Amino acid sequence: MASQSIKHEKSAGKIDIPRILMYIALLGYTFLSLLPLYYMISSSLMTLGEVNAGLWYPKDIRVGTDISPCILYTTDTFVNDNGDRVTETRFVVDIPEEAAQVQKYGPRSDVRQDDIVRDERFRIPFFTNYCAAWEGANLGTYMWNTFRIVFITLAGLVVFCTMAAYAFARMEFPGKNLLFGIMLATLMVPEMVQQLPNFLLVTEIGNFFGNQGLNLCGAEVRNCWINNWPALTIPFMATPISIFLLRQHFATIPSELWDAARIDGAGHVRFLIQVVIPLSKGVLFVIILFAFIGAWNALAWPILVTSGDSWRPISYGLQSFLNDEGNLGHLRMAGSMITTLPLLILYAFTQRVFVEGISTSGLKG
């Protein structure tokens, strides 16, 4: 660095060809890496015809002619099965003609459409595809599911991993190095090997608890683990990589602090909660961030252990939507865009922590 700046001063004022080439290379790769994302955004705003024609940008941003706008907020008045006159205010989506095949979410199935007197309050043109994808892929439910899964996982992960990491960093007990070595060795085991047995284990554990009458989720089903939160969260509540990161950080906390706390009469739990954790906010934040991204990307395991919409997370939801709408490129891109946005927003706010977290730990999430 220092040498480079010296060089720079010497050559100030002249045209530095290597430097220009450097910028060209960097900008070139920037262009390449953003190109797919640009295409996702632009085609999510196109009509199906425009996507299929291979356009690079939406040409036809007209409202009214061949793109019917998306209704977001309406008041419907109709007569229901009991003969009562009902007025309902709700969000509905009126999708464009090309996407009629995905109209599983039409106005109402139990009422003939002609009988509805609709007062449309609020229309957003142009975001048609987003509305259709949001409704068609049920993305709202899946996002909510993902948030619930992340929340439960983190509640366990933070507590268990902090405790284990603290024991490894600050306590002396027989077999410490052996246990730590075994834990690090499990980092080498690919998930693929664990998936199948874990599926069987989770099923059997669920059956076991069900037979004992200990249903964690309080549901009426016999096996409460499969297709419910325990299968999706409990196996991920202690990850070796989190314990390792936390331990490495805890080991840097000076032992004088421990001595001082000890003299003041604090035990391990008090010291952990009042001194260690406040000093480790950064690492904990990185762990939370990666747990969130991991849950957002989880696909294989949810395919195995979920069978309905009640706990299916976002990646699986998006993937089945992509399968269903195989030919509707504009809707697929809109769905992908909706799924990508939260992570992009998160990244925009946390990018420094993120990049630093990755470069210090080398996590491959």
Add this chain to the structure above:
Amino acid sequence: MTAQTVNQETAAPSFRKGIFNGRRGRHFRENLTAYLFLAPAAILIFTFGIFPIFYASYVSLYKWRIKQGEFRGIANYVHAMGDVAYVFLGAIAFFFLIAGVTSLIRTLKTARENKIPIQFPLTALLPGAVVVYGLVEILLSFITFFTQEGAIESGHAQVLGSVPIGLLAVIIGGVLSTAVYRWQHSQVAETPHKILPNFNTASIMTVIFLAGAFFVGTFTYQQLMATGQAPVVWVKVRAILQGLILLGLAYVIWNWGMKQFSNLKLIVALVGAAVFIGGGVYLISIWPVVTAGSDPDFYLSLSVTVFYAIGAVPAQLLTAMVLAYLLFQDIKGKAFFRVVFFIPYIAPTVAGAAIFDVLFSLRPTSIANSLMQAITRNPELQLSWLKEPGHAIAILGQAFGLESAGAWEYGPSLALIVIILFSIWRYVGYDTVIFLAGLGNIPHVLYEAAEIDGANRWQVFRHITFPLLSPTTFFLSVISVIGTFKAFNSIWVLRDTAALGTSDTASVYFFETFQRGARFGYASSMAMVLFVIILSLTIIQNRLAEKRVFYG
């Protein structure tokens, strides 16, 4: 700490007895707290991280379609790999044997260095064996605990192991080993200032490895004999071993040659290369014969994985290294570039793969096809991309007007090329960030010294940056290669039945067999094979890196 200990010792009244009081009591309490702190994480990691490996190997021995079926021995492995399975399992037994013997020799060496009689570590083997026996009993009873309902009644699963016997054995073994240790210590202590190294862990490891070698070896041998095909299999096994020995020999010659002086070096290296090529050609030529009767899709998925790794990893690392090197120079907008390059890695895998699915659609008007039409100036051109099982080199060659390329029948399919492109696009930013961290660790003094010596940019890169970056490069290459074996989400989205499995890597084929085919036993045997492959790749890369990587 010691000062405090003394104070508290004197302060504590000596008449208060009990396991929680006094110096020993506090020790006990401290240990108990530590184990309580560890317990939840340890239980979870054991149940969902370590135990599954044993359970997978148990499942792989059965016919298991959702419900546990009959015991099949190693038939699942033979079904997947053909008769190579015997070589594979033999290699595992051999590896265990080597590990056990190495562990034993290392222990004996420690004993000799400390001038301790050689029977000391050997006597530690006895309690070690008792402990290992207890652990195996407990593990087997765990497996029994997780058997499916009705499996034992129907006679498919047996009740294996017993917790009381296991615990008893572990306790007896522990007591025995403590007793042996005390006794040895009393012997050694006669010569003053002697510390006896603890042989217990080492002896347990030795017993585990040797017992593993014995078990896997004899089990494979019995299974082989039971098939009644032993002579036929033996011929194939011998052929494979000959090829492998040639490859090993080539490696030894090459290594030896690299240590010689200049003239000899070249000759020996050439001999080594010749032997290597000979071994490779021999193996390839006998391959169709020795794998006859195996699952062709399994080998296809393995070759797809290898092509995927070869296609993605070097390109991805090279691009990332160049980008990181450029970003490390004194340029403006560093932070901007770093943030932007990282975005593909942030985007959800499924969404990112969906973009590539649309970009590389088979329509003549799709983005990829229209770009290809513009480049080749052939408006008629229409490639099927993700739905194309044909060899990429042949198809792209023909697209660029090389008619003779059509005869090329090797290499990845065009569908796999799209997946490789996706992988490169996604991981370059991540690799760049890691490379940047690695570059930041190189001391500036070296650059200044090079500046004084008058080195140009290329020389600085070649002789300072590149060698000092090698640990980072090594780390990234290991996790990227392992990553290609693990990759699932993107391929699951991008695969297409029309590509006839030429884009299914091993992990995807495993998942397909497991989830769609519901062939649990067969799928776990494949998972075990992949596990062993990944492990040995890691070990080989580590060994190579020891020689090649420069850790400043």
